Amino acid sequence: MRITIIGLGLIGGSAALAWKEASKEGRFLSSELTITAVDTNPETLDLALELGVADRVTPSIAEGVADADVVLVAVPVLAMGSVMKEVDAAAPVNAVVTDAGSVRSSVITAVRLNVRHERLRHYVPLHPIAGAEKAGLRYATATLYTGATGVVTPLPESDLEDVALVAKLWTLAGLKVVEMTPEEHDRVYAMVSHVPHMIAFALMQMASQSPESETALAAAGGGFRDTTRVAAADARMWADITRGNRQAILDGISRFEAALTHLKGMVAADDYEGYYNYFERTANARRKMTQHLPPVQPTTK
């Protein structure tokens, strides 16, 4: 099988490493696996060869996808439309195309606008729920996806065999794959990922703009470390995600604001039983979900 990965960052690079590992252990779908990496950054391509992430590298999408069986597009979500247009023009007609974008509806709309209708039959979007506050190929690992969730959001046009193939590839990389509609995916990830990021950015903004910030940040402990960890994320990637899922994010922020306003009102009124019950209820909800969460990676702070 020939897999071409366009955009060799943390996501694409970790997938390549996981598939290489599976192939080495004889667990892969076919006996041969050739990975071609396409990236606009020549240093990334050099690093890909050096780390053994890819067998072939090229800066040209047309050249990279010319003989591909599978194309994984792992570029920023706002670049998806124009990259897909180039893929469509050059990839074999039966190549299975998937993308790893963090938002769905806007990416699918961009793909529909940029590829020929026949291409949609072999297009299967799947969002791997993994990442880190560190972006880039040098942080890629074969175990990034172990135990994490992947959300496949087939189009009405998607060929069922292709859906199964894309799900199988990501399962081999370590994901547990679940299926959602694109709209459900965007509402759900606004709630559990995009809005939590907005909150972490705002919390970091608040804590770093006070006359006492220097003292405060020097004296912060583990609670602050964890609640703000994702605020160190890549700003360009998150600006793209924000634009790509804007309405669901705005709705989620409003729902969060309502929850905080309710709590603040009880604190202002010193309604001890009220805020105690609020803490108790949410603490129980948090404890109950622990079993579903991915394991803590030996990560940086």
Next chain:
Amino acid sequence: MRITIIGLGLIGGSAALAWKEASKEGRFLSSELTITAVDTNPETLDLALELGVADRVTPSIAEGVADADVVLVAVPVLAMGSVMKEVDAAAPVNAVVTDAGSVRSSVITAVRLNVRHERLRHYVPLHPIAGAEKAGLRYATATLYTGATGVVTPLPESDLEDVALVAKLWTLAGLKVVEMTPEEHDRVYAMVSHVPHMIAFALMQMASQSPESETALAAAGGGFRDTTRVAAADARMWADITRGNRQAILDGISRFEAALTHLKGMVAADDYEGYYNYFERTANARRKMTQHLPPVQPTTK
């Protein structure tokens, strides 16, 4: 040296274990160390003897402090006043008394109202910035405080030698001790601990009260795990802290709301450069502070 610990939970228990360890290794302040544990829960006292956390145990404050050189009060912050009254009545006149409360101004006020004026000379509050979403003696470890910060907030009446002794004891337990005024402490920890907890509780409330909560929580990843980890904290302890530092928490929530409203306005207007710059600025602030943060403990999710 005879140290009496009142309230043998995660905080008091971990201090006892760290001091025992220092004593065993010949690093303690005196050649002999006797730890007396006072707790209202007989099972906790049995466990303290079983784990070797304490040499003597008693449910009676009066009995426990009668021959103490140092008394560490590690009870919920709203119980501090009444416990200090009993300590004052029974402890030797020169015993050094410290408490590990997470809020300062209201605790110091409660202590002032409940002890004789002479006692204040030997009273030195010090807040160890450590804890976990798990409370209780069975989670205590000798390394809980390693690399964490401790904030000492002396009173104008505090004897300087006693301040030095309390700081030295906690340094032996692993803390880096810094000094603040009680008011500064309360504003700073509202900002980097108490408000982040309120936000985590509200985020968990938002995510668990939607028609899609079950799907969403089952599909959440590492970002949600970390931003909400502290929402699993002990509700009673956090209700006490909320009451004890209410005004600074309300001020902090308002400042956070302003930061989030600013971001939300840019998202609503789709001001891409605006929110990109906001993310970039806060991400840089978060990356810069990493060096100050305590190491990630091999914790539960």
